[in-house]
Amino acid sequence: MIKAKNLTKVFNSGFLFSKNTITAVDEVNFEIGRGEILALVGESGSGKSTIGKMMLKLLKPSGGQILLEDKDIFSISNNKEFYSKVQGIFQDPYSSFNPIFKVNRIFKLVRQSFKKEVPASEWNDRVENVLKKVGLNAGDVLNKYIHQLSGGQLQRLLIARALLMDVEVLVADEITSMLDASTRVDVLEALLSLKEIGAAIMFITHDLSQAYYISDKIVVLYRGSIVEMGSIEKVFSNPRHPYTQMLLDSIPQLDRKWETDKFDIEDSNKNQTIWKEGFCKYVDRCPIADTTCIKPAIKLIEEDHYVACAKL
Amino acid sequence: MIQIERLRIYYKTLHGDAKALDDVTFTINDKEILGIAGESGCGKSTLGNSLILLKPPMKYVSGEVKINGEKLPIDNNTEMRRHRYKKISLIPQYAMDALNPTRKIGGIIRDLVGQHKIKYEEIEKRLHERLNMVKLSKDILNMYPFELSGGMKQRLVLVISTLLNPDLLIADEVTSALDVSSQKAVSLMFKEFRDREIVNSIIFITHDIAVLYQIADRIVIMYAGKVAEIGPTEEIIANPLHPYTKALIKSLPNAGIRHTKEKLEGIPGHPPNLINPPAGCRFRDRCPFADENCLEEPPLKEINKGRLVACWKVKDL
Numbered sequence: 064m065i066k067a068k069n070l071t072k073v074f075n076s077g078f079l080f081s082k083n084t085i086t087a088v089d090e091v092n093f094e095i096g097r098g099e100i101l102a103l104v105g106e107s108g109s110g111k112s113t114i115g116k117m118m119l120k121l122l123k124p125s126g127g128q129i130l131l132e133d134k135d136i137f138s139i140s141n142n143k144e145f146y147s148k149v150q151g152i153f154q155d156p157y158s159s160f161n162p163i164f165k166v167n168r169i170f171k172l173v174r175q176s177f178k179k180e181v182p183a184s185e186w187n188d189r190v191e192n193v194l195k196k197v198g199l200n201a202g203d204v205l206n207k208y209i210h211q212l213s214g215g216q217l218q219r220l221l222i223a224r225a226l227l228m229d230v231e232v233l234v235a236d237e238i239t240s241m242l243d244a245s246t247r248v249d250v251l252e253a254l255l256s257l258k259e260i261g262a263a264i265m266f267i268t269h270d271l272s273q274a275y276y277i278s279d280k281i282v283v284l285y286r287g288s289i290v291e292m293g294s295i296e297k298v299f300s301n302p303r304h305p306y307t308q309m310l311l312d313s314i315p316q317l318d319r320k321w322e323t324d325k326f327d328i329e330d331s332n333k334n335q336t337i338w339k340e341g342f343c344k345y346v347d348r349c350p351i352a353d354t355t356c357i358k359p360a361i362k363l364i365e366e367d368h369y370v371a372c373a374k375l
Numbered sequence: 376m377i378q379i380e381r382l383r384i385y386y387k388t389l390h391g392d393a394k395a396l397d398d399v400t401f402t403i404n405d406k407e408i409l410g411i412a413g414e415s416g417c418g419k420s421t422l423g424n425s426l427i428l429l430k431p432p433m434k435y436v437s438g439e440v441k442i443n444g445e446k447l448p449i450d451n452n453t454e455m456r457r458h459r460y461k462k463i464s465l466i467p468q469y470a471m472d473a474l475n476p477t478r479k480i481g482g483i484i485r486d487l488v489g490q491h492k493i494k495y496e497e498i499e500k501r502l503h504e505r506l507n508m509v510k511l512s513k514d515i516l517n518m519y520p521f522e523l524s525g526g527m528k529q530r531l532v533l534v535i536s537t538l539l540n541p542d543l544l545i546a547d548e549v550t551s552a553l554d555v556s557s558q559k560a561v562s563l564m565f566k567e568f569r570d571r572e573i574v575n576s577i578i579f580i581t582h583d584i585a586v587l588y589q590i591a592d593r594i595v596i597m598y599a600g601k602v603a604e605i606g607p608t609e610e611i612i613a614n615p616l617h618p619y620t621k622a623l624i625k626s627l628p629n630a631g632i633r634h635t636k637e638k639l640e641g642i643p644g645h646p647p648n649l650i651n652p653p654a655g656c657r658f659r660d661r662c663p664f665a666d667e668n669c670l671e672e673p674p675l676k677e678i679n680k681g682r683l684v685a686c687w688k689v690k691d692l
Contacts, residue, residue: 106554107525213645243414244582245642248626252641255634269554272585276628276639299630313559314630315585317612321559323566 064263065118065149065232066094069127072113072287087113089287090127092361095232095263095280100254102274102295103267104310105284111267114284115234118265119151131232147177150225151234154241156217160209166220167205170227177228193226197253215246222253226260233257236267251277271314275299283307286344289361293368303370305349343373377403377543377576382438384418384425392434393649395421397600399438400675401683403543408569408577410591410608412584412623416646417597419580420468423545425449427465442542460491464541464574468548471528474520481516484535491539498538505534505573509564526557533564537574544574548581558586566590584627588612593681596620599646599657602675605683616684619658656686664688 072088088110095101103111116122118129120136129136131148139145153159160169167190174186181189191201197219204216212220218238225233235254239247255277258264268274274281275295282292283306291304302308315321343349343356351374359373382399385392396418403409411419421433426449429435435450442462448454467473475483484502485495503513509530520528529549537544546565550558569577579591587594587608594611596604596619604617615621622642632639644661647653655670656662662669668687675685 106556215641244584245414245623245626247641248628248639249641251628251634251639271555272628272630272632275630276632277634296633310555311630313555315555315558315562315583315589316631317585317588317624317627317629318631321563321589323563 064095064097064099064132065265066130066133067091067114067118067127068130070114070117070124070129071126072110072117072122073125087287088117088124091282091284091287091289093282093289093292095265097231097263098258098261099280100258100264100266100278102278102281103265103284104269104271104274104281106269108286109284110287111269111284112236113287115151115236115265115267118232118234119149120145121151143176147228148230149232149234150228150230151236152218152221152225152238154237156214156221156238156241157209159221160217162209164208165205166207166209166212169220170205170224173224173227189227190223193223194220196226196256197223198249199223213246215242215249218242218250219253222250222257225262226257229260230257230262232263232265234265234267237269239268239270239273247273271310272316283310288344289369289371290345291368291370291372292361297365297368301368303364303368303375304345304372305351305374306345343371376405376443378439378441379403379422380439380441382422382425382440383436384421384429385434385436386421387432387434388650391650394600394652395433395649396425397652399597399600399602401595401602401605403576403578404593405575406569406572407592408566408579408590410587410594411578411580411597412582412587412594413597413603414582414623414646416599416649418600419597420547422597423465423547423578423580424467426463426543426545427459428452428455460487460536460541461539462541463543463545464536464539465545466532466536466547466549469552470532470536470549471525471552474528474532476519476521479517479519480531483520484516484538487535488538493539502534502538505538506531508567508571509534524557525553526561529553529557529561530564533561533568537568540573542575543578544568544576545578546580549579550586551581551583559589562586562590584612584624585629596623599652600649601657601685602683603658603685605675605681607681610682616678616682616689617658617686618662618664618688622661 070088070091074085074087077083105111117124170190174181194201199219204212239250266278278295281295281298283290285306291298291307302311341358343359346352346356356373359371361369361371364370380400382396384396385394413419426440440447440449447458488495488498506513511530550561553561565577568574581587591608594608595602598619604620615624626639626641628639642661647657656673659665659669673685673687675683677683
C-alpha cells in the first residue's frame with residue numbers, strides 16, 4: 064500500500080559560519096500493507112514524527128521516495144486527490160478542529176470537499192454509522208462545539224472522519240499521549256475499526272504497551288535509523304538488538320518490577336566515545352559494542368524479523 | 376510524618392466554586408514514596424500545588440496539613456515562605472521547561488539558594504555530590520538549560536529541588552514527558568534519593584499507574600476531588616476494591632496483551648462537573664454496580680489494615 068524507499072531527511076541548522084546538518088531520517092525502508100498497523104517507536108528525536116510528516120507531504124524528503132501504490136507521493140500534484148487517500152491525526156485534538164464550528168458542520172465539510180457524489184440524506188446515515196463504529200453516540204456529539212467535548216471524543220471524531228473519507232493510509236502521531244488511561248483504549252479500539260476497512264495505519268508512539276496492543280508490525284528507530292523491525296510478536300518475544308532489549312526492559316509493567324541495577328542513561332560523567340561516521344549509531348550506549356561495530360546493514364534473522372546489529 | 380486532614384481546596388470561577396479537593400484525608404509516612412494517581416481533573420495536581428502555594432483562583436476552604444505534628448500554614452503565604460523548599464519542596468509539572476533559558480544552570484541555583492539566605496559556596500560541595508549521584512557532571516553548571524536533554528533536565532530539577540534536604544518532596548508528573556528509558560532512570564533516581572534519606576518522603580503524582588507500581592510503597596487513587604481508595608501498591612494493583620480503580624487498571628494495555636487475544640475496555644462517561652458535583656458517590660454515573668445506596672456519599676472506610684476504600688458496595692464486590 065505505502066512504502067518508504069531509502070527515505071532520508073537532512074535538516075540544516077546554523078547560519079553562515081556555524082552550518083550544521085542533522086540527519087533526522089537515514090535511509091529508512093518499510094512497507095505498510097492494506098489493513099495493517101505498523102508501530103513506529105523510538106525515543107524523542109529518533110525521527111518518528113519526521114517520517115510521519117513526510118508521509119503526509121508536510122515535509123519534503125532529502126532523499127529516497129515514499130510510494131503510494133507504486134507512485135511517488137510527491138509526484139501527485141493534486142493535493143486534494145492525495146489527501147482524500149492519506150490523512151493524519153496528531154497529538155493535540157483541540158488544535159485539529161475549527162473551534163467555531165459544531166461537529167456536524169465539520170462532517171458536512173468532509174462531504175462537500177471529498178464526497179460530493181454522496182447525497183446529503185445518505186451522508187447523515189453514514190455519519191451516524193461511523194460514529195457508532197468509533198463508540199460515539201451521534202446525538203451526544205453532533206450538536207456540540209469542540210470545547211464541549213473531551214480529548215478522547217475528539218480523537219475518535221477524527222478517526223470517524225477518516226472512516227467517512229475511506230482513507231487508504233492514516234498516520235497517527237502520538238494520538239493517545241494527551242488522553243487519560245480510561246479513554247485511551249477507546250481511541251485504540253476506534254483505530255482498529257479503520258484497520259477493518261483496509262486502511263494502512265502508521266501508529267507513531269513511544270508507548271510500547273499500546274504499540275503491542277494494536278499493531279501487527281513494528282519499526283524501532285534509533286537516531287533516524289532502523290535498528291530492528293518485523294512482526295510485533297516476534298520482536299517483542301525475541302528482541303535481538305541491544306537497544307530494543309533495553310527499551311522493552313524499561314516498559315513499566317503491572318506484573319513485573321524493573322531490575323533496579325540495569326538502566327541506560329546519558330551519563331555526562333563518563334567519557335563517552337563520540338559516535339563516528341561509519342559506525343553503528345548505538346555504539347556509545349551499547350553494552351556490547353566494540354571497535355568492530357561498523358555500520359551494520361539490516362539483516363533478516365528469521366521470517367519477518369530484521370535486525371541491524373554487527374554483533375549478531 | 377505528614378498528615379492531611381479533611382482538606383478542601385476550591386477554585387473560584389465565574390459560575391461558582393469548583394471543588395477540586397473536597398474533604399481529602401490521608402497520611403504520608405516517614406521514608407515512604409506515596410503515589411497519587413487518577414485522571415485529569417481528579418485533583419491530584421491541586422493537592423500538590425496547595426501544599427506549596429495557594430495561587431488564586433485556588434483558595435483554601437478548610438482542613439489541616441501537619442508536618443511531624445506541626446501545622447503547616449498553607450493559607451498564609453508569608454508564613455509559608457519559611458517552609459517552602461526547606462521543609463516541603465515541589466517539582467511542578469513541566470518544571471524542566473521552566474528553567475530560565477538566558478541563565479547558566481549554576482547561576483539559576485545561586486539565585487535560588489540566595490533567596491533562602493544561603494551562600495552558594497556553602498552548598499556547592501553538596502551540589503557536586505548530588506549531581507554525581509544522578510550521573511551529571513559538574514560541567515553542566517556552566518551550561519544553559521537548553522543544552523540538556525529532557526531526561527538530564529529532569530534529573531537536574533530533582534537535584535535542585537532537594538538541595539536543602541526537605542522533609543517532603545512532591546513530584547508532579549515528572550516522568551510523563553520522557554522516553555521509556557529515561558523514565559525508568561529518573562523514577563529510580565527518585566527512589567534512590569529516598570533510600571539515601573536525602574528526602575524523608577515523596578509524593579509521586581502521575582497518571583501512569585504502571586510507573587507507580589515500580590516505585591511507590593502505597594498508592595492513593597483519586598476521583599473527582601475525592602479519595603477513592605488507599606492501600607499498599609501490591610494490593611491496589613493485584614486486588615483493586617473500588618470499582619473505579621478496577622476499571623482504571625483494566626483499561627491499561629500492559630505489554631503482552633494483544634487486541635486479538637484480549638479486548639481492553641475504557642470507562643464510559645466522564646467525570647462530573649466539579650462546580651455542582653452530584654450528591655452521593657461521584658463515580659455513581661459511570662459505575663456498573665451503583666444503586667440507590669450510592670445517592671448517599673460513601674465514607675472512606677478502613678477495610679483491612681492500611682486499606683481504605685470509599686464505596687458502599689465494596690463488601691458485595
